Amino acid sequence: MSAFNRSLSPLTAAVLLALSGWAVADDANDEFEFNPYFMSLDSQQRIDLTRYNQDLTPVGTYRAELIVNGRRIGRDEVSIKDRLVDGKAISKVDVCIKRNTLSALDINVEKLSAEAQTQINDAKPDSCLALNQLLPENSVAFDANDLTLNLDLPEIYLIQRPRGYVNPEQWDQGITAATLGYNLNASRTHYGNKDYDNLYGNLNAGFNLKGWYFRHNGIYTKPNDSSGDYNNINTFVQRDIAAIQGRLLVGDANTKGELFDTLSFRGAQIANEEQMLPNALRGYAPVVRGSARTAAKVVIRQSGDIIYEKNVAPGPFEITDLYPTGYGGNLDVTIEEADGSSQNFQMPYASTSNLLRPGTHHYSLTYGKLRSSWLKSEPVLLEGTYRRGINNSLTLYGGVQGNEDYQAIQGGTSIGTPIGAFSFDVTHAKTKLGEAWGVDQGSMSGQSYQLKYSQNIESTGSNLSVAAYRFSTDGYMDFTTGMSTREVMSNGYNKDWIRRAKNRLSVSAAQTLPEDYGQFYISAWQQAYWNDDRTDRQYQFGYNNRFKSISYGLNMTRSQDGYGKAQNTYMLNIMVPLDNLFGFNQMGITVNRGPDSTMNEQVFVNGTAGEDRQYNYNINAGMTRDGREDSRSTSLVVNGSARTPYTTVNALAGAGKGYETYSAGLSGAMVAHSGGLTLTPYSGDTYALVEAKGAKGAKMVSYPGIKVDSFGYAVVPYLTAYQMNDVEISPKGLSNNVELNLTRQKVAPYSGAVVKVSYDTTVGYPALINAPMANGKALPFGADVYDEQDRHIGVVGQGGRLFARVPAMEGKLKVIWGDAVDQQCSLSYLMPKEANPEQDNVIKFNSVCQ
Known part of the structure; x- marks a missing residue:
């Protein structure tokens, strides 16, 4: 074999191509040949340069980036082979890719010549197809210098895809791996001459095997002087099925909540997975905002179950990383302060429109047992829903829900109009009350009529969302109310122990003001009951703006529970950039007036440090005045975190009138794989496992603090499922003895996958x-x-x-x-x-x- 039929390394290709400045295109009309004597110091010393002639890219196999009409598809193997005529090589080469790679290019095979169609259809998956013989002339260009394969084709030869589309054949199920995300915290509070210790651990464990993803999420808490308690949030196994753009899940999960309220269940579910759709065809977990007076713990519940817990510093906080909890069902938020007090509020949670794009559909089928901390029993739950977009203006939907003792059926429509989007549906429900006091109590039935409206006016910066629920008869109950009513009656109580909703109205609106006058928002929520004269209400108003580099906001909230007790809260926030003054980036001022004229004022400064901004620190000083006792107290809290390549360490120390508090914690994740155990300071669900042997210290671009470890591995978190993700490695920090042959690759992982991305190195x-x-x-x-x-x-x-x-x-x-x-x-x-x-x-x- 000729020495020049070997595959060239990227180093050789880069040097030679940079010097000779060529790229290979298919079947060029103008042929030329390098003069080998021209490149020799000795005119009699002839060097074989035929491989550098036009159309003669060095023969071999390259891992190149595929680009179609400027759109980057991904990276795959491209082979350069001698073109054979009558079994003999001629002075041309073919650019070849495998049959299964061709499908990822979205080429419309039916538009090619009959001969080309035959070659493609008869080819085996691993057969090498010569692109420059199948596609139109001058449409294929391979650049061995940049390692790119460019296809420049008329649109007629391409299958039209929406923006953000990734061919399912490029989706990567990942490798066999075990993952463990963790958030651990230990705290001690000294209050009332006594120490109160608390341990907290949030664990997210997983095991991936051939497209099956096993998951377990749990919370461990150990309050002072009590045994620890471990709460299983959910344990399940899931498998995504590309053919139906859906997911099969067995275990603990939530219903989708698109038509009926979100319910927690243990059983099985198959439902569409919207992540599988391209970005252009997609449409939720809410953002929870509040303010803590001290170093506090925020606990979020849905249907009585804890779904989130987090320690926060004094001042305003924003929680954006809730697990998706469906489209309906209120969230109960508790702020547990370090001084023993607590704040409570409810966050209404309802979407406003069920419109879908034409031809798309959403579906779900769930069977299992209801999981609710409010019920001792675990009633069977069967639920099925379906929505379909008929055209640009009309979507139809319907669903059923129930068991042997409860049946509900819903039908509705969503309509898009020039004045906004409307949806209207009717639900009929029947509940068997069961036996109480030795007598069958019969059943109750009724209807619920629901109207939703939403409108966003870009020209005026206005957004209006209205959701109105009216329960027309006293006999209507949703699934949870029906099951709760049956249970209390079986225990000898009257059915009116459980409140039955009569009507519910929620309104939210936001308006951007002209010029630089900022934005305001309002929201209101009210619910009345058939068997209770008391009404739940909550109103909120807010205003945000900026003055030069200073931002500020005002928020006012009034809430009234079913007992008629009203609470008013007012909050003012001011944020001032410090431009690294004394090492601080920002100063904030918060003034909070709560119920009973209690005033809380907070001033804090925070900053970051380190080459990768891996150090964060915050100092908070506060003062609280009690309007009832005309007393005041001060507090001081210092907290910070350090992100290492392997974990994130955080610590907090604070003191106030009558109390002291301290806490420390660790957070991050670990991935066990065939090559060992790799740690990361970030915790996610979908990862890239980077393998670069010998590249210890190389940094991952866009992920501060992540470096290749001494075993040649790094874990990159937060990949977007079913979309192309850039996984890029930087040679910065590498030893001079190591060269990366490639620095960037694209991957499109399945949701929950651990995708292996290998980088060859030359040591x-x-x-x-x-x-x-x-x-x-x-x-x-x-x-x-x-x-x-x-x-x-x-x-x-x-x-x-x-x-x-x-x-x-x-x-x-x-x-x-x-x-x-x-x-x-x-x-x-x-x-x-x-x-x-x-x-x-x-x-x-x-x-x-x-």
């Missing part, structure tokens, strides 16, 4: 060797350099100097510039004693090639 010492031949003549320009294992490691450059990445401090090299015996030589080398491979960019020395 060795960069050397520039002046090695003339034994006869004193210079080595030919472009000659290849091989090590003792016959690996291609370098090339001869101008002046006959040899550049190679040699594998050891001493050894032997072979230089080849043709097939003849007199077109190759060998040299021995020994690095100079004064050479410092760890610091020198290139080590220079002399030798002789014999």
Whole structure:
């Protein structure tokens, strides 16, 4: 075999192509040939340069980026092969890809020639298809310098796809791996001459096996002087099915909540997975905002179950990382302060419109048992829902829900109009009350009429969302109310112990004001009951604006529970940038007036430090005045965190009138795989496992603090499922002895997958060797350099100097510039004693090639 039929390394290709400045296109009309004598110092010393002629990219297999009409598809193998005519190679090459790679390019095969269609249809999945023979002339260009394959095709030859589309064949199920995300915290509060200790742990464990993803999420709490309690939030296994754009889930989960309220269940569910749709075809968990007076713990519940818990510093907070909890069902938020007090509020949670794009549909089918901390029993739950977009203006939907003792059926429609989007549906429900006091109590039935409206007026910056629920009869109950009523009656209580909703109205609106006058928002929520004269209400008004670089906001909230007790809260926030003054980035001021005229004022400064901003710190000073007792107290809290390459460490210390509090914690994740155990300071669900052997210290671009560890691995979190993600590695921080042959790849993982992304490295010492031949003549320009294992490691450059990445401090090299015996030589080398491979960019020395 000719030495030049070998695959060239990226290093060789880069050097040669940079010097000769060419890229290969298919079937060019103008052919030319390099003069081999022109590139030799000796006119009689001919070098084989046929591989550099037009249409003769070095034969071999490359991992190149595929680009179709400027759209980056991903990276895959591209083969450059000699074109054969009557079994003999001619002076042209073919650009080949595998049959299963061709499908990812979205080429409309039906628009190609009949001969091309036959070749493609008859090809095996791993067959190599010559693109420049199948596609229109001059539409294929392979650049070995940039390692890109560009296809420039008329749109007629392409299948039209929406923006953000990724071919399902490119979705990656990932490798077999185990994951564990953790958030651990230990705290101690000294209050009332007594210490109160608390341990908290949030664990998110997973195991992935051939497209099956096992998950467990749980919370461990151990309050002071009590045994620990572990709450299983959910345990399940899921598998995403591309053919139906859906997900099969078995275990603990929530119903979708699109038509009926969200319910927690244990059982099985199959439902559409909207993430599988391209971005252009997609449409939720709410953002929870509040303000803590002290170093506090925020607890969020839905249907009585804890779904989130977090320690926060004094001042305003914003929680944006709730697990998706469906489209309906209020959230109960509790702020547990360090001084023993607590704040409570309810967050209404309802979407406003069920419109879908034409031809798309949403579906779900759930069977299992209801999981609710409000019920001792676990009633069976069966629920099925379906929505379909008929056209741009009309969506129809319906669903059923129930069991042997409860049945509900719903039908509705969503309509888009120039004045906004409307949806209207009717639900009929029947509940068997069961037996109480030895007598069958019969059943109750009724209807619920629901109207929703939403409108966003971009020209005026107005957004209006209205959701109205009216329960027309006393006999209507939703599933949870029906099951609760049955249970209390079976225990000897009257059915009116459980309140039955009569009507509910929620309104929210936001308005951006002209010029620089800011934005305000309002929201209101009210619910009345058939069997209770009391009404629940909540109103909120807010205003936000900026003055130059200073931002400020005002929020007012009034809530009234079913007992008629009203609470008013007013909050003013001011944020001032400090431009790293004394190491601080920002100063904030918060003034909060709560119920009973209690005033709380907070002033804080925060900052970041470190090359990767891996250190965060905050100092908070506060003062509270009790309007009832005319007393005041002050507090001081200092907290910070440090993100290492393996975990994130946080600590807090605070003191106020009558109390002291301290806490420390760790957060991050670990991934166990066939190559070992890899740690990361970030916790997510969908990861890339980067493998780059020998590249210890290399940084992952866009993920501060993540570096390749000493075993050659790094974990990149927060990948977007079913979309192309750039996973890029930076050579910054690498030893000079290591070269990355590739620095960026694209992956489209399944949701929950651990995708392996491998980067080949060349390990060795960069050397520039002046090695003339034994006869004193210079080595030919472009000659290849091989090590003792016959690996291609370098090339001869101008002046006959040899550049190679040699594998050891001493050894032997072979230089080849043709097939003849007199077109190759060998040299021995020994690095100079004064050479410092760890610091020198290139080590220079002399030798002789014999």
